[in-house]
Amino acid sequence: xxxxxxxxxxxxxxxxxxxxxxxxxxxxxxxxxxxxxxxxxxxxxxxxxxxxxxxxxxxxxxxxxxxxxxxxxxxxxxxxxxxxxxxxxxxxxxxxxxxxxxxxxxxxxxxxxxxxxxxxxxxxxxxxxxxxxxxxxxxxxxxxxxxxxxxxxxxxxxxxxxxxxxxxxxxxxxxxxxxxxxxxxxxxxxxxxxxxxxxxxxxxxxxxxxxxxxxxxxxxxxxxxxxxxxxxxxxxxxxxxxxxxxxxxxxxxxxxxxxxxxxxxxxxxxxxxxxxxxxxxxx
Numbered sequence: 164x165x166x167x168x169x170x171x172x173x174x175x176x177x178x179x180x181x182x183x184x185x186x187x188x189x190x191x192x193x194x195x196x197x198x199x200x201x202x203x204x205x206x207x208x209x210x211x212x213x214x215x216x217x218x219x220x221x222x223x224x225x226x227x228x229x230x231x232x233x234x235x236x237x238x239x240x241x242x243x244x245x246x247x248x249x250x251x252x253x254x255x256x257x258x259x260x261x262x263x264x265x266x267x268x269x270x271x272x273x274x275x276x277x278x279x280x281x282x283x284x285x286x287x288x289x290x291x292x293x294x295x296x297x298x299x300x301x302x303x304x305x306x307x308x309x310x311x312x313x314x315x316x317x318x319x320x321x322x323x324x325x326x327x328x329x330x331x332x333x334x335x336x337x338x339x340x341x342x343x344x345x346x347x348x349x350x351x352x353x354x355x356x357x358x359x360x361x362x363x364x365x366x367x368x369x370x371x372x373x374x375x376x377x378x379x380x381x382x383x384x385x386x387x388x389x390x391x392x393x394x395x396x397x398x399x400x401x402x403x404x405x406x407x408x409x410x411x412x413x414x415x416x417x418x419x420x421x422x423x424x425x426x427x428x429x430x431x432x433x434x435x436x437x438x439x440x441x442x443x444x445x446x
Contacts, residue, residue, distance in 0.1 A: 168402055168410055169385070171395030177290065178387025180212035180239045187385045189217040190414035191246060196224030199425040203227040204278035206270060208261050208319060209288030211240040213386030214336065217413035218285055218420045219243055223250035225421055227283065230274040232257040232266075234288075239387075253278065261288050262310030267318035271326065281326040283424045286316040286358075287336040291351035293392050305350050312354035316361060320376075329373030334423045335362050337435060339382045342444035348392075355380075359435060366433030375432040379419045382439025383410045406441025 172184055180187060194217075205222050209215040210231025216239070219229050229247050233240045233256065240256055247254040255277055259266040275281045290311040294300050320333055327333075340348055341355035358378060366376040383389075383402040389410075390398055402410025419436045422428055437444060 169398050171398055172390045174391040176391045177234055178391030179236055180387050188412035188414045190220050190417055194221050194224055199225040201226030203282040204280050205229050205283035206274050207231040207285040207287055211236050211243050214413045214416050215287045216243045217417035220246050221417040221421050223247040223252045228253040228278050230255045232261055232270050261315035264318040268322045271322035275326045281323055283332045284323045285334045286319055291348055291388055291392050293347050297349055300350055308350045309354055313357045327374050331374040332424050333376045334420055335378040337378045337380045339380055339439045339442055363433045377423045377431055378435045380435050380437050381416050382442055384416055385410045385412055411440055
């Protein structure tokens with residue numbers, strides 16, 4: 164391997180974790196639970212790989228039953244399912260496009276029926292495309308990115324709230340790009356800004372019901388979206404421009420989701436956590 168952070172490794176969207184070099188650290192070996200989510204039931208979108216896989220593993224090892232949705236990455240999804248089940252909890256999976264509202268309703272209803280309740284929703288599925296200029300963003304790409312990254316969050320939350328009671332948690336994945344922008348990820352960054360506003364507004368909307376809504380805004384994290392999005396030279400340099408001079412691993416981010424899902428965050432709503440390698444942004 165070169166002195167760069169990662170070797171060039173082009174992939175097709177949405178990216179396959181099994182093919183990445185080096186493999187992301189999703190906490191398979193390191194994460195040790197202590198019952199913070201014992202007896203809870205959680206749904207995670209984009210749970211087959213990357214941050215979603217790490218959150219699924221962490222939730223399971225903290226005692227939660229886990230359902231997760233994925234687009235089409237069967238091998239990654241199967242690996243995640245096995246890791247979750249090894250923790251001794253239930254795991255159900257759903258293949259499909261969260262940009263479709265009917266699919267989102269099906270995920271929620273089937274999960275609530277299987278688990279008998281729904282305590283935690285993690286909106287995490289994401290899509291991004293590297294584009295040189297706004298003139299190069301087609302209407303199809305724009306709609307696709309917004310459907311995956313923000314429409315789906317609305318759809319999932321709308322369906323989940325029918326089953327959530329006092330103490331329920333909704334955790335949305337936004338990004339450091341919501342705060343600092345990215346000229347090559349214009350549509351993606353726009354959706355991440357929308358997620359921040361959605362998080363704050365939904366928190367205001369459901370506070371009287373005792374349901375907390377928060378978000379996590381990761382910085383550069385080594386996930387399948389990276390080799391599937393960026394040109395080779397950007398992959399090789401990925402993460403070098405943050406204060407800690409490296410990309411983060413999914414396992415380093417999953418702890419933020421566990422915190423927001425646990426009793427430790429019982430007095431937090433409408434907030435955003437920033438595990439981003441040291442980039443200082445407005446909250």
